[in-house]
Amino acid sequence: MEKPITLQIEEFKKTIAESIQSSNLPVFLLDYIFRDFYSEIHLLNQSKSEQDKISYEASLKPKTEQEEEH
Secondary structure (H helix, E strand, C coil): CCCEEEEHHHHHHHHHHHHHHHCCCCCCHHHHHHHHHHHHHHHHHHHHHHHHHHHHHHHHCHHHHHHCCC
């Protein structure tokens, strides 16, 4: 059985918290770092969502339409 996503999330959060605590970085630097991470993740998510939409819409087209486009 694959590990449930809820457990994966909790382990990930714990790992991040431990890394933050052990870094001893000032809060203002953590703020800067996490904003950068968020921006990168957000862009990746938008790109993945767009790719998924294109793939899904292509899968809805009848087979003949897909073959004509290629």
